[in-house]
Amino acid sequence: MKVSELGEFGLIDLIRDIVAKSQNLERASWQKTLVGIGDDAAAWQSNGHIELATTDTLVQNIHFDLRLTRWEELGWKALAVNLSDIAAMGGIPSYALLSLSLPGELEVEDMSKFINSMVHLAGEFGVAIVGGNVAAAPNVVITVTVIGYSKGKALLKRSTASPGEQIAVTGYLGLSAAGLEMLQGKIISEPETNNILRQAHLKPMPRVKEGQILVEQGVKTAIDISDGLVADLSHICESSKVNARIKIEKVPVHPVVIANFPNHKELALYGGEDYELLFTADETIIARVKQALNCPVTVIGDITKEQLPTRVTVVDSKGNSIPYRKGGWEHFKN
Secondary structure, three states: OOHHHHHHHHHHHHHHHHHHHHOOOOOHHHHOEEEOOOOOOEEEEOOOOEEEEEEEEEEEOOOEOOOOOOHHHHHHHHHHHHHHHHHOOOOEEEEEEEEEEEOOOOOHHHHHHHHHHHHHHHHHOOOEEEEEEEEEOOOOEEEEEEEEEOOOOOOOEOOOOOOOOEEEEEOOEOHHHHHHHHHOOOOOOOHHHHHHHHHHHHOOOOOHHHHHHHHHOOOOEEEEOOOOHHHHHHHHHHHHOOEEEEEHHHOOEOHHHHHHOOOHHHHHHHOOOOOOEEEEEOHHHHHHHHHHOOOOEEEEEEEEOOOOOOOEEEEOOOOOEOOOOOOOOOOOOO
């Protein structure tokens, strides 16, 4: 079997299985591990608090196209996607490491724009960029690692959803995917709309403070929407061994997307890279979250005991199941 047949998530499962067999619980490092492979960030018990760590790689012509992306946007996004993983755990980011593999013919001015933008975003959240690595390569490969910690003993995880809980999201969905369609050629004549869509795809703002508030309000389960709403909710369902039902008319789509994209429902369900927080909790907790957050919070469905045909079922206003393709990005298959 080739890796392309196994797929991204099959490969992650393979790595997790091999690593699990190698665990030595007599070692302090394994004894202190709280969350390992399979969540948005790893977590382990340190002196007085829980440490968090996440890493992500952006590869030229896979994750970004330098013909469409400015260097300052690329620097921002490279850090933002990692900060979003810390946000999805309800954590506080503190340190970042940057590894760059680059062609030597790149302009120094472009690299300065890249780093300055990353430093600006890091400053927004009190993150120190403290090291990394540089190497020559035929294409640009960017790897960022972010280290953070929890305020207390509670974390947001993928594996704690329970039947009867509501499913909610912050903000709007589909903006990033719509922005990508625009960058790839869809004509948007209104400058303000163009700017909204470009910002959504290339300069997302991670919901770091919002993640911390979710923890404070008693939420236990969350993920950031990177692969797409259906795909990321499926990750929660798989980890928690539950099923979910989404009401399609409840999914919050930005008015700009509705007005300019006939396929706006598809973009919201499968588009990904919105980096909004998707979470589950009981009705009382979600009511408190709505009061505490300064961004829109929308209940879009529920976690159910029912044995549904798939982990995630999308229904219309009458409760009828809507067939859908398996959405979301998956390396080796997309």
